Structure formats: structure tokens, C-alpha cells
Amino acid sequence: MRITNQREIILEELRRLKTHPTADELYEVVKKRLPRISIATVYRNLERLSEAGIIHKLEYGGRQKRFDGDVRPHSHVFCVRCGRISDVDTVEGLSVRAMVLDPKGFEIIEGSLQFEGICPECQKGNSLTTN
Amino acid sequence: MRITNQREIILEELRRLKTHPTADELYEVVKKRLPRISIATVYRNLERLSEAGIIHKLEYGGRQKRFDGDVRPHSHVFCVRCGRISDVDTVEGLSVRAMVLDPKGFEIIEGSLQFEGICPECQKGNSLTTN
DNA sequence: GTATTAAATAGTAATCATTATCAAAAAGGA
């Protein structure tokens, strides 16, 4: 995998953001530093980087995928109203994998805790603002 | 919510299947009993039924959503190769919600354990068959 | 049982996130 300017800046900005952005949210941010970048380049790199395990692809919630620059194992909540994702602190340390009694023939790669809820903004009433 | 023939049969077939089908997989099954049903009706009802909490919408893995007629809390594995989802038996009983230390302002509705892995079929080599 | 009306359906068009395509540009050696 070659080091291109686009790839470096995409990774840099994703790691800086703590909002688990969608591809197009990240595109808007990256465009400020690389005004000529294509949305396709953002999608392509997010895919490559997550295949390589350098970032994490999150697929809960809405129709859009979200991305996380923090690959350390941790849990997420996603807002059922607006799709926003946040990290949650949990009493981990006890391995989630160890909780499996019968994997039904699957070779398990990893496990995580996942929560659904309503985010602070949506609790304040304005549940219409899809963010 | 009115009881229609289509709605009843969609629910019946979803509850019968243990495969966590996608909307179009369920459409194919339901079509055998209701040959004139529309794919839009299947989508519409799956949405209504999951809003009402009668079924569960699963949004991990691939691009297609999957549905589960079993709403009792339980964990899933999804196959990173083919997207197939299976139930997993875990040492639950200890509430997943109780493991949250800091919910970051979210009002948490529910939590679950989630696993990624490779299903028995994909382990047998033929990882091309997207199922 | 018939009339009423609000909700649901079938068929299909529209949407929208993502992926594919391809010519041109850039990266990383030799």
C-alpha cells in the first residue's frame, strides 16, 4: 500500500475526529485541506484502511457506514433517532470472547459490546435533526 | 396496525426461519404462499413490525439488513465472508447493561454482545459464495 | 349485511450510499 498525500490526510483527520464520521462527513473535512479530492478516493481509502486493520468500519445504525480511527477494543452506543455513535466506557477486562458457550461452528474473530440509546442532543427534543 | 393476510404470513414465515433472512430472501419464501405479494409490502411490513418491537432489525455485516423473529435478548455472530448471521449461546444472565460505566449522556435502551467470525460453510473453502 | 373511511397493497419510479470504470497522474524503485 503506497503512501499518498490523500491517504495520509484521510487517516490523520479520521484519527483526529472522535465522532465516528460517515464517508461523506469525512470527505467534507478532508476537502478543506485537499480541495480537489474526490469522494471516491475517500471511500476507496476507508475500505483499504479497514481491510488492513488500520481503522475500523462500523456498520450499525442507519444506512450509512461509519468509521473509527481508534482500533483499540472498546464499546459503542448508537442513537436510534439520529444514528450518531459514541464510545462507551464499560467494565471490560473480562474478555467478551470468553463469554461464548456455543459458537455454532463459527470461527470467532472478535466480539464486542454494543448499545442502542438516545443521544444527548436527541433527548433535548429536536429528534428531527438527522445527524 | 391492521391484521392483513400479507402481514400475518410475513411474520409467520420470519418466525419459522432461523436464518435471519434479508428482505428479499423472505420475499422469496413468502411468495410461495402469496404469489402476488409485492417486495415493497415485505419491506414495509418488516419496518412496521420492527418499529412495534414485534421483530428485530439486524444491521451488522453487509449492505443488506437482516431480520429476526426472535425478540428475546440473545447474541449473534455474523460471517465476515458471506454475511450469514447465527445465534450464539453466551454466559448471559449478567446484564449487559450493567457493564456500562459511562454512557456519555446517552439514555441506553438496550445492549447486546456481538461477534464477527467465519461460518462453517465459508471455512470449507468456498468463500466466493456470497450467501 | 352494507356503507364508510382509514390503512394497506401492488406495481413501479425515485433515491441515495456505495462501487465500478477508465484515462491521467503520482509513487517507489531500478
Added chain:
DNA sequence: TCCTTTTTGATAATGATTACTATTTAATAC
């Protein structure tokens, strides 16, 4: 610098889902 391979930008294509609309049906009142 030259060569080969990867990546990019621009845009078309795809595919799952949702929206739309005329028609049908369920639930209720009469």
C-alpha cells in the same frame, strides 16, 4: 531519469431501500 504499478478524479452504474399513487381491503358503524 525511466519504468511499472498503484492511486486518483470524475463520473457512470449498481443495488438496496423508500416514495408514490391508484386500487383494494380491514375494521367499524349503521
